[in-house]
Amino acid sequence: MSYFRAENLSLHFGGLKAVDAVSFAVEKGEILSIIGPNGAGKSSIFNLISRIYPPTSGKIFFEDQDITQEPAYDIAKLGIARTFQNIELFENATVLSNLLVGRHRHSTTQLWQELLFLPSVRAGEKAHRRRVEQVIEFLDLEPYRDKLISGLPYGVRKVIELARALCSEPKLILLDEPSSGLNVEETDDMSFWIRDMKSELGITVLMVEHDMTLVNRVSDRVIALNYGRVLAMGSPSEVQHHPDVVAAYLGA
Amino acid sequence: MRFLFKTDYEDDIRLFPHSGYVYSYGLLLAVLVIAPYVLSSYLMSQLVFVCIYATVGVGLMILTGFTGQASLGHAAFLAIGAYTAAYLQQFNVPFPVYFLAAGLLTGVVGALVGFPALRLQGIYLVIATISFAFIVEEIMARWESVTNGNEGMRVKTMQLLGTTVSRDGPTFYYLCLAVLVLTIVGTLNLLRSPTGRAFVAIRDSETAARSMGINVALYKVKSFAISAAITGFAGVLFAHKLSFISPEMFTLQLSIEFIIVILIGGTFSLHGAVLGAIFLVMIDPFLTYLKDDMPGVIAGAAATLGAGTERAGHIQDAVAAFASANGLKGAIYGVIIVVFVLFEPLGLYGRWLKIKLFFQLFPLYKRATFKRQKIYVKSERNR
Numbered sequence: 001m002s003y004f005r006a007e008n009l010s011l012h013f014g015g016l017k018a019v020d021a022v023s024f025a026v027e028k029g030e031i032l033s034i035i036g037p038n039g040a041g042k043s044s045i046f047n048l049i050s051r052i053y054p055p056t057s058g059k060i061f062f063e064d065q066d067i068t069q070e071p072a073y074d075i076a077k078l079g080i081a082r083t084f085q086n087i088e089l090f091e092n093a094t095v096l097s098n099l100l101v102g103r104h105r106h107s108t109t110q111l112w113q114e115l116l117f118l119p120s121v122r123a124g125e126k127a128h129r130r131r132v133e134q135v136i137e138f139l140d141l142e143p144y145r146d147k148l149i150s151g152l153p154y155g156v157r158k159v160i161e162l163a164r165a166l167c168s169e170p171k172l173i174l175l176d177e178p179s180s181g182l183n184v185e186e187t188d189d190m191s192f193w194i195r196d197m198k199s200e201l202g203i204t205v206l207m208v209e210h211d212m213t214l215v216n217r218v219s220d221r222v223i224a225l226n227y228g229r230v231l232a233m234g235s236p237s238e239v240q241h242h243p244d245v246v247a248a249y250l251g252a
Numbered sequence: 253m254r255f256l257f258k259t260d261y262e263d264d265i266r267l268f269p270h271s272g273y274v275y276s277y278g279l280l281l282a283v284l285v286i287a288p289y290v291l292s293s294y295l296m297s298q299l300v301f302v303c304i305y306a307t308v309g310v311g312l313m314i315l316t317g318f319t320g321q322a323s324l325g326h327a328a329f330l331a332i333g334a335y336t337a338a339y340l341q342q343f344n345v346p347f348p349v350y351f352l353a354a355g356l357l358t359g360v361v362g363a364l365v366g367f368p369a370l371r372l373q374g375i376y377l378v379i380a381t382i383s384f385a386f387i388v389e390e391i392m393a394r395w396e397s398v399t400n401g402n403e404g405m406r407v408k409t410m411q412l413l414g415t416t417v418s419r420d421g422p423t424f425y426y427l428c429l430a431v432l433v434l435t436i437v438g439t440l441n442l443l444r445s446p447t448g449r450a451f452v453a454i455r456d457s458e459t460a461a462r463s464m465g466i467n468v469a470l471y472k473v474k475s476f477a478i479s480a481a482i483t484g485f486a487g488v489l490f491a492h493k494l495s496f497i498s499p500e501m502f503t504l505q506l507s508i509e510f511i512i513v514i515l516i517g518g519t520f521s522l523h524g525a526v527l528g529a530i531f532l533v534m535i536d537p538f539l540t541y542l543k544d545d546m547p548g549v550i551a552g553a554a555a556t557l558g559a560g561t562e563r564a565g566h567i568q569d570a571v572a573a574f575a576s577a578n579g580l581k582g583a584i585y586g587v588i589i590v591v592f593v594l595f596e597p598l599g600l601y602g603r604w605l606k607i608k609l610f611f612q613l614f615p616l617y618k619r620a621t622f623k624r625q626k627i628y629v630k631s632e633r634n635r
Contacts, residue, residue: 050463076465088463090456092520093449096264100446101453105465107446111474114445115438121445122265129261168464 003028003204004172009058011044011228018044020228021058026172031198031205033215035239036225037248042208043085044228046174049206050075050082062172077105081170083161085177085208087154095144095152095160099135102167103128135166139193155186162193166201173197175207179214187214194218212240224248267440284429288422296425300493301533302526303428304486309513309525310435311482316511317519318448319475320455321369324507325381328388329480331502332358333487338405338497339398347412355485362480366473385507392499404498407491419493428489435482436522442478451475505582512585516592518599527600535588539581547572 002025011019019041026032034042047053051072059068090098109121179187191214197203209215222239224231232242268274315321333354340350365384372380392399410417417423442448450471453461462468491497517528551568610617
């Protein structure tokens with residue numbers, strides 16, 4: 001059995017088939033990229049996995065467990081974290097508290113304990129802080145700890161969103177266009193981090209990406225989508241030279 | 253300017269980041285403690301109202317400022333707290349018991365209001381909370397066996413630990429102050445732990461909060477419950493201070509006053525709740541002045557400028573009629589809100605931060621430091 005599996009996943013808005021009977025599997029410890037032209041249904045698949053939309057039909061399995069009916073907030077508790085295409089950070093909070101929100105799934109304290117800030121809460125906070133510091137170090141975010149998100153440039157926000165996802169210590173991470181809006185240098189950094197996430201942290205990565213250089217550098221396998229359907233699946237070069245994929249991008 | 257050199261994770265957690273905070277808040281507390289021995293009884297009474305309004309402000313701040321759920325129904329929560337106290341008093345229930353019961357009951361009602369409010373956002377939530385307030389107001393007027401209807405209820409003088417606590421005495425003031433301080437400390441504790449961060453996360457992006465494992469519905473209900481419970485506690489003190497309660501005290505206007513407290517004080521900060529409460533309570537003496545002294549002053553000025561006695565008299569009558577016109581208070585509130593939203597969205601506390609920074613940076617402050625930037629509206633957001 002594979003680590004993560006989507007079976008005949010469909011999402012229809014009326015007559016529009018955003019995702020149409022898509023099936024794929026992700027193996028533990030691999031980096032799988034989803035590519036495709038705009039509107040191909042890439043982000044919709046992510047939104048289905050993180051349960052922002054309920055699928056019209058089909059099933060999603062994670063570690064051999066059917067998660068199709070789990071509520072959205074339980075997905076993170078299972079160990080699936082994600083980033084968003086148009087950065088969804090908590091704008092009016094500091095970087096540190098954004099990252100600490102990432103730790104939410106590991107918090108065990110009760111409301112009444114927090115009201116009194118009992119020693120257990122204090123200990124928990126320090127433990128969370130320690131883990132957050134490790135992520136800050138991993139992604140070189142030291143200069144920004146106490147800054148408000150609303151004052152930070154786009155490139156940094158993108159990294160903070162990745163950091164927030166990593167703070168939840170996920171087993172599977174969904175990256176929605178990690179390089180969009182980044183310059184060449186930042187994209188380079190991003191590709192190193194993605195590979196480090198796999199090799200050092202042992203996280204399985206599922207990624208939607210347009211930048212083919214990045215895709216070629218990091219991906220183990222690639223899936224090409226168009227009009228909600230899978231066109232091709234395989235190694236990066238196989239997929240890029242697949243006639244259907246060429247046709248989809250260039251027009252037949 | 254002071255630079256904090258952090259050497260421990262504790263530095264990010266503690267309530268007072270450095271010794272300066274301890275001294276200034278210690279001084280403030282000392283001033284508040286000796287206040288009853290210095291201030292006139294009128295000012296003391298105002299100070300008690302500041303404490304009560306600030307407590308409600310903190311409660312509303314949790315819901316509106318930190319969780320991002322607007323409410324125009326907090327007068328109803330205050331009423332539930334007040335009526336619970338007045339009702340239980342009839343059965344000789346001791347103060348600590350009915351105080352806690354009022355908070356608990358209001359908290360439960362708050363949670364119940366929170367459930368239907370889960371599906372509503374923004375303006376629709378405001379409408380829903382207003383409707384809730386109207387329902388409560390109507391219940392207070394009609395449920396005569398419990399609330400005594402429109403005739404209202406008398407609230408007996410408080411008995412605490414065998415002593416009588418007069419509503420004008422220093423003990424009552426200390427009690428209100430203690431409730432306020434405990435509320436603030438509890439809220440600060442909440443804000444530096446996972447629940448508080450979850451509230452802020454929900455305010456800024458529900459989608460992201462959900463994908464980080466936050467049960468948005470549960471935390472919204474929690475926020476409603478906590479906010480309502482705090483308001484319920486304040487309601488008990490409110491009832492004791494007024495010694496008489498009736499449905500017409502808990503109208504929409506009161507809810508709007510609470511919104512003013514957090515809006516003028518500055519959303520997103522507990523300082524704001526307190527500053528807003530001071531502002532709101534102190535505006536009343538100003539309105540009284542407007543009504544009582546202003547016509548005479550203006551007429552006197554007109555007479556001095558050579559308007560003649562008769563015309564000065566006319567002017568005095570006209571100004572007096574204007575100053576005692578119905579709804580003047582509401583109009584002034586409205587103008588104040590509009591002015592603050594336009595020119596100082598961060599409220600009095602925001603202004604105070606700017607003044608503080610001006611002195612910290614002294615010769616280097618630039619006009620553009622706080623220039624508001626244009627922020628691009630997000631085009632595509634998952635709600």
